[in-house]
Amino acid sequence: MDALIAAEGFEDALREEVAAVGLRATTAAPGVVVVDDAWPEGLDPVFARQRLPGCARAAGDSVARLAKATFDLLALPLDSCDHWSLHAFAWPGPDPADPSKGRPALVAGALLDLVHRHRRRARRRFVPLDDLTPEQAADLSLAQVLLLDRGAALVSLARPARLPVGLDPDPRWPAGVVAVAPDRRAPSSAYRKAEEAYARLGLAPRPGERVVDLGGSPGGWTWTALARGARVLAVDRAPLAPPAGGHPLLEERRGDAFRFEPDAPVDWLLCDVIAAPERTLDLLDRWLAGAWCRRFVVNVKFKGTARQAPLDALRALLARRGARARVKHLVHDKNEVTAFGLA
Numbered sequence: 001m002d003a004l005i006a007a008e009g010f011e012d013a014l015r016e017e018v019a020a021v022g023l024r025a026t027t028a029a030p031g032v033v034v035v036d037d038a039w040p041e042g043l044d045p046v047f048a049r050q051r052l053p054g055c056a057r058a059a060g061d062s063v064a065r066l067a068k069a070t071f072d073l074l075a076l077p078l079d080s081c082d083h084w085s086l087h088a089f090a091w092p093g094p095d096p097a098d099p100s101k102g103r104p105a106l107v108a109g110a111l112l113d114l115v116h117r118h119r120r121r122a123r124r125r126f127v128p129l130d131d132l133t134p135e136q137a138a139d140l141s142l143a144q145v146l147l148l149d150r151g152a153a154l155v156s157l158a159r160p161a162r163l164p165v166g167l168d169p170d171p172r173w174p175a176g177v178v179a180v181a182p183d184r185r186a187p188s189s190a191y192r193k194a195e196e197a198y199a200r201l202g203l204a205p206r207p208g209e210r211v212v213d214l215g216g217s218p219g220g221w222t223w224t225a226l227a228r229g230a231r232v233l234a235v236d237r238a239p240l241a242p243p244a245g246g247h248p249l250l251e252e253r254r255g256d257a258f259r260f261e262p263d264a265p266v267d268w269l270l271c272d273v274i275a276a277p278e279r280t281l282d283l284l285d286r287w288l289a290g291a292w293c294r295r296f297v298v299n300v301k302f303k304g305t306a307r308q309a310p311l312d313a314l315r316a317l318l319a320r321r322g323a324r325a326r327v328k329h330l331v332h333d334k335n336e337v338t339a340f341g342l343a
């Protein structure tokens with residue numbers, strides 16, 4: 001049994017993805033979809049923030065009892081782990097920005113205490129989240145404890161699968177909630193999507209790199225590149241707002257993003273144009289076919305609940321063009337997903 005967690009309100013989108021690979025799913029709690037079989041290794045569920053592979057249920061009507069039931073499930077398999085880390089979280093949890101706060105932190109503390117007392121070797125091999133380097137993240141086992149309510153949890157211990165971009169589950173972010181630092185200077189809150197994509201990609205625009213931002217107004221995404229010292233050409237029918245608008249590293253082009261072609265290949269394509277998914281997919285396809293960018297972050301917006309066909313087409317196009325990419329429903333994505341990767 002695998003558990004997949006989705007943004008609240010997107011359980012149906014996730015269940016549809018599960019059904020598309022021929023598995024059966026039930027919604028165990030808001031945002032928690034349980035798949036009765038193992039999720040196919042290497043297949044990245046777009047609407048899942050995080051995956052709990054091979055999970056089992058633990059029950060206990062106090063923090064101590066829940067921690068003990070969790071320990072009983074984890075103790076033996078932990079013996080054979082080299083290094084491991086732990087995510088304990090509630091989903092969606094009282095604080096969506098930090099699903100580990102409160103009771104999950106208490107359960108994690110009690111669990112680590114039991115490991116310390118009864119499994120000394122495993123305790124020595126524990127890597128706290130704050131100390132986790134990207135190299136370690138790619139090479140450890142991840143224990144996850146998802147509190148469903150005050151007395152029940154889903155518990156998983158697994159080695160993350162390596163994807164073309166990132167890991168699944170990703171040990172860097174409990175519940176897959178990628179923390180993005182607030183930036184009050186950004187002209188729009190949309191910058192958070194670009195920042196999350198950079199964090200997941202492990203790459204961001206660098207000083208001197210050339211960036212094209214299609215549908216760049218009012219300038220949140222453009223700002224993420226300008227603030228890093230990259231040069232941006234923003235194409236939109238509307239102007240960009242300061243401090244992106246008027247920035248010395250910015251060139252604004254008023255026009256149609258779908259007709260734009262760069263004079264020479266650029267380092268990054270950013271695209272957040274509001275358009276039907278087929279149009280955005282065509283645009284990305286042309287950019288990849290033409291080798292017009294080395295890296296890309298492209299947001300695809302859905303119309304209503306018709307998501308599966310565009311998602312299939314997006315995956316097929318990324319595979320056809322040989323892109324090392326990932327498609328995710330990001331923390332700040334609404335009825336949309338973001339494709340990011342290396343062309």
Ligand SMILES: C[S@@+](CC[C@H](N)C(=O)[O-])C[C@H]1O[C@@H](n2cnc3c(N)ncnc32)[C@H](O)[C@@H]1O
Nearest residue numbers: 188190215217218219220221236256257272273
């Ligand atoms: C969601 S907003 C982009 C927000 C932006 N990424 C930010 O961070 O501030 C979508 C933008 O796409 C622009 N847009 C829509 N259709 C376009 C087209 N055919 N050509 C150029 N821009 C277009 C809109 O004017 C709008 O500014």
